[in-house]
Amino acid sequence: MKRIKEPYLFDGATGTYLQELSPLEEGTFEEYNITKPEIVKKLHEDYVEAGAMGLKTNTFGANTISLGDFHRVKEVITQGILLAKEVIPKDRDIFGSIGPIKLPEEEALQEYKKIIEIFLEEGIDHFLFETFSEGSLFPKISSFIKERAPEAYIITSFAVFPSGETALGISADELLKETEKDPNIDGIGFNCVSGPRHLTTLVKNLNLGEKPISLMPNAGYPTIHGGRTFFGDHPEYFAQELVQESPNKVKIFGGCCGTKPLYIKALRKALEKRAPHTFEKKDVEVKLGVERIANPFYKKLKDGGFPIVVEYDPPADLDIDKYMKNVKYLKELGVDAITLADCPVARARIDAGLMGVKIKRDEDMVPIVHMTCRDRNLNATKALLMGLAMEGIQNLLLVTGDPIPTAERDEIKAVFQMNSVRLAKYVSKLNDEVFPNPMSIGGALNINARNFSAELKKAVRKEEAGVEIFYTQPVLSRQGLENLKKARKELSSYIMGGMIPVVSARNARFMQSEISGITMDEEVLESFTDDMSREEAADLGVSWALKYMKESKNFVDGFYLITPFHRVEVIGAILSQMDF
Numbered sequence: 001m002k003r004i005k006e007p008y009l010f011d012g013a014t015g016t017y018l019q020e021l022s023p024l025e026e027g028t029f030e031e032y033n034i035t036k037p038e039i040v041k042k043l044h045e046d047y048v049e050a051g052a053m054g055l056k057t058n059t060f061g062a063n064t065i066s067l068g069d070f071h072r073v074k075e076v077i078t079q080g081i082l083l084a085k086e087v088i089p090k091d092r093d094i095f096g097s098i099g100p101i102k103l104p105e106e107e108a109l110q111e112y113k114k115i116i117e118i119f120l121e122e123g124i125d126h127f128l129f130e131t132f133s134e135g136s137l138f139p140k141i142s143s144f145i146k147e148r149a150p151e152a153y154i155i156t157s158f159a160v161f162p163s164g165e166t167a168l169g170i171s172a173d174e175l176l177k178e179t180e181k182d183p184n185i186d187g188i189g190f191n192c193v194s195g196p197r198h199l200t201t202l203v204k205n206l207n208l209g210e211k212p213i214s215l216m217p218n219a220g221y222p223t224i225h226g227g228r229t230f231f232g233d234h235p236e237y238f239a240q241e242l243v244q245e246s247p248n249k250v251k252i253f254g255g256c257c258g259t260k261p262l263y264i265k266a267l268r269k270a271l272e273k274r275a276p277h278t279f280e281k282k283d284v285e286v287k288l289g290v291e292r293i294a295n296p297f298y299k300k301l302k303d304g305g306f307p308i309v310v311e312y313d314p315p316a317d318l319d320i321d322k323y324m325k326n327v328k329y330l331k332e333l334g335v336d337a338i339t340l341a342d343c344p345v346a347r348a349r350i351d352a353g354l355m356g357v358k359i360k361r362d363e364d365m366v367p368i369v370h371m372t373c374r375d376r377n378l379n380a381t382k383a384l385l386m387g388l389a390m391e392g393i394q395n396l397l398l399v400t401g402d403p404i405p406t407a408e409r410d411e412i413k414a415v416f417q418m419n420s421v422r423l424a425k426y427v428s429k430l431n432d433e434v435f436p437n438p439m440s441i442g443g444a445l446n447i448n449a450r451n452f453s454a455e456l457k458k459a460v461r462k463e464e465a466g467v468e469i470f471y472t473q474p475v476l477s478r479q480g481l482e483n484l485k486k487a488r489k490e491l492s493s494y495i496m497g498g499m500i501p502v503v504s505a506r507n508a509r510f511m512q513s514e515i516s517g518i519t520m521d522e523e524v525l526e527s528f529t530d531d532m533s534r535e536e537a538a539d540l541g542v543s544w545a546l547k548y549m550k551e552s553k554n555f556v557d558g559f560y561l562i563t564p565f566h567r568v569e570v571i572g573a574i575l576s577q578m579d580f
Contacts, residue, residue, distance in 0.1 A: 004093065004153060007271050010054045010128075010216060010254025011047035012264050014097070018043060018058075020260070030062045033079040040080070044087040050261035051268035054254075056097040056128055057084050063101045063111060070111075074118055081122045095126040095155070105137060112141050120145075125152040130216070131159045131192045131256075133166040135179055142184035155187035155214055155252065161378065162198035169378055169418050169426035173206050180209035189214025192256040196220075196241035204247055212251035215242060219258030235259075239266035243274050295394040297337040297366045298440045301469070301494050307336035307558040309368060309496060310571055314340055314350040320358075326568045327359050333575050337366035339397055339471070339560070343375065353384055357391045368442065369393055372401030373418045378426075381418075385427065389435045397442040397471055398423045420444070421458070421465045428466030443467035445495070447475060447483040448519040456490050463493055471560045472498040475548045476520035488555040497556035499549055501541035501574060503564045505530045542573045550580045 018029045022039045032040050040058050047055060057080045067073050077096075084094045096119040101108045119127070127145060129138070138156055145152050156179055160172045172190065179188045188211050190199055199217045219238060242253060253271065255263045300307045310330055315323050330338060338359060340352040356367030369388060376384065388396075400420045418426065424441050431438040443462045449455035459470065470493050475481055487495060500518070502508045505528035511518045512525055524544050528537060541564075549559060561571050 004252075005053070006212060006251040007274065008054060008212075008252045009052055009264065009268055009271060010095075010214075010252065011044075011050075011052040011056060012255035012259030012261065013219075013257050014043065014056060014058055014060060016257050017046075017260050028061055028066050030058055030060070030067065030076050030080070033058055033076050033083060037079070037083055040083045041087055044084055046261040047264055048087060048089060048092065050264040052092070052254075052264050054093045054095050054126070054128075055084050055088055056095050056130075057081055057124070058097070060097045060099040060130065063099075063115065065102055070114065073115070077115065077118045078122060081119065081124055093126050094124055095128040096124045098127060098129050100132050109137055109140055112137065113144055116141070116145055116148075120148055125149040127152065128155045128157065130157040132156065133159060133168045134170050135175055138179065138185065139182050142182055146184045153186050154184060155189060156185055157189040157191045157214055157216065159192040160190050160194065160199075160202065162194050162202065163379070163382065164202055165378060165382075165426070167378060169381075169422050169429075171429055172202060174429075176206055176209060180211060185211070187212045187214050187252055189216065189252060191216035191254075192218060194218065196238050197245070200241060200245040200250075203250060204245070208247065208249045213247070213249050214252035214254070215246060215250050216254035216256045217242065218256050219260075219263065233262075235263040235266040238263050239270040242267065243270035248276055293392055293394075293437060295437070295440060297368070297395055300336060301557055304557075307496075308334065308575065309337040309339055309558065309560050310335050310568075311339040311341060311560065311562040312566070312568070313344060313563070314352055314355040316347070316349050318350075320350070323566075324359070324362065326566070327363050327365055329568055330571065331363055331365050333572055335365075335571075335575075336558075337368050337395065339368040340370055342370040342372045342399075342401070353388050353393065356388070356393055360392065366395065367393060368395040368397055370397045370399060371423070372399055373420060373423055374401030378418070381423070381426070382430075385430060385439075386434070389430075389437065389439070392437070393439070394437055395440045395442065396427060397444070398427065398467070399444050421461050424462055424467045425465040431466070440469060441466045442469040442471055442496075445470040445472045445487060445491075446517045447472045447480045447487060447498075448477070448517055449483075452483045452486065456487065459487070459491055459493075463491065467493060469494045469496060471496045472556075473517040474498045474500040474562065475552050476500075476502075476518070476524055476544065478521060480519060481548065481551055484552055484555050494557040495555070496558045496560035497549065497552050498560045498562065499545050499574075500562035501538070501545040501564055501570050502528060503541050503567065503570060504528065504534070504537045505532065507537075507564065538567070538570050538573070542570060542577065545574055546577055549574075549578070553580055 015029045018032060022036055044055050059077050059080045062073050062076045064070055064073055067076060088094055098115060101111050142154050145154060158166055158175050160166055164172050176188060179185055194217055196217045199215050253267055297307055340355050342352045343349050352369050356369045359365045360367050398420050420443060427441050445459055446455050475484055475497060508525050508528045512520055527540060563571055
């Protein structure tokens with residue numbers, strides 16, 4: 001492995017400084033390597049003059065996602081390397097800058113390899129992988145590099161919010177631990193998103209390993225004017241905060257968005273005066289104003305008590321009197337908890353969390369709050385979770401969420417910053433570090449999935465992420481029952497067997513044709529006729545529900561009943577007739 005002299009100073013921002021030198025009108029900044037080479041050379045020259053020891057090539061976004069075909073990618077990268085070589089003094093280094101490629105993992109890995117080969121062919125064996133949100137591919141990428149260039153120097157850098165997580169909810173501590181294990185990675189760091197104070201505060205409270213730490217923060221917090229992003233100009237403050245407040249294990253410095261040559265010059269001066277100093281790691285404890293309480297639903301499940309939970313969606317308007325009366329009715333039936341869907345089918349309803357707080361306060365009913373990944377970014381998710389914990393909500397059902405209906409996508413934008421597996425891992429982390437009363441983490445299990453083997457593999461990943469209870473789709477078919485048996489053998493988590501009673505012939509056809517995750521045997525579908533009365537159809541639906549519930553009872557730890565069309569009396573009929 002090549003060594004770099006420590007402390008090591010990188011250059012600053014590429015994109016925001018190029019924007020200042022020559023505003024982007026079309027295309028990408030990486031294409032400046034071809035369309036405006038003199039501007040890119042000036043950027044490099046300015047950073048060399050400021051004192052940077054390492055120059056990043058102008059190739060961060062050089063991939064097929066932003067540039068199209070790979071021929072163009074290779075052209076942009078090759079020219080970017082040549083421009084850096086024309087400027088770099090012999091005692092300085094060129095680092096190939098590579099950013100995230102938003103493709104499926106295997107496709108992304110193959111493209112990373114092709115990009116890396118371009119750098120190696122041009123004699124560049126220093127690499128900076130910057131602004132990543134997770135590091136699952138780094139072991140394969142780093143080993144690929146070291147097999148071809150054993151002397152290569154590899155730095156991985158993650159974009160972490162001041163709260164300590166990436167946009168995918170992965171903690172900085174977790175990223176450090178995982179990357180520290182990789183013998184092929186030489187430096188680990190953080191860049192972008194946060195300013196110098198936020199990053200140094202974060203790093204002081206992490207368990208730092210043996211590898212040198214890299215910090216390249218933004219110039220500060222940006223403001224937006226006329227659709228353009230601006231950063232304040234405070235290079236001396238930036239340098240002082242970054243250098244004086246960093247632990248000694250921070251050996252690599254530089255800047256990200258908003259930083260310019262003046263920032264690097266200020267960093268160089270501050271590093272020349274840097275004296276060794278120590279910081280005592282502080283254990284950060286978040287105390288929520290709640291009393292430690294038992295979780296009656298989870299306790300009953302754990303004690304083998306076979307709980308009954310009912311899904312009863314929050315109202316779509318503010319006329320909640322009837323809703324609350326029905327909640328009281330369900331409690332009187334002996335229901336152990338009510339699950340509250342989070343805007344199902346992407347249609348707005350009263351917030352599931354707030355509805356859960358109300359039924360807990362007004363009826364002393366245990367709520368199980370659904371939470372989707374669709375409508376909240378990481379900050380909103382954490383804020384809601386902490387609010388629920390403060391109110392003593394202890395049970396969650398985490399799902400990825402239904403997409404926004406096509407007709408509304410021009411007006412309503414979906415937010416999918418995580419999937420259900422990552423969200424489960426994030427809640428599990430909060431259970432360990434923040435919540436005084438850990439929340440039970442539930443996940444969905446589609447026992448009607450066409451490829452149930454793949455569904456089981458996904459369920460295992462959910463278990464590894466922290467899911468301990470699975471709530472299944474309704475069992476209304478022989479195949480669904482067989483899949484439930486397989487799940488019982490393969491999974492270690494509790495299983496709440498799902499059921500939704502069919503209430504009419506039209507309802508049966510609709511569920512079979514248009515509701516994802518619901519499948520029923522033909523004998524069930526054909527038993528409902530259009531000439532049945534409302535009462536006759538409901539009675540038949542109850543009888544089918546009881547039949548499949550009886551057959552599935554030995555393979556589940558409780559039942560999860562879904563209320564059809566707010567008809568809680570149908571749920572009451574099922575519960576009053578259960579004799580198994």
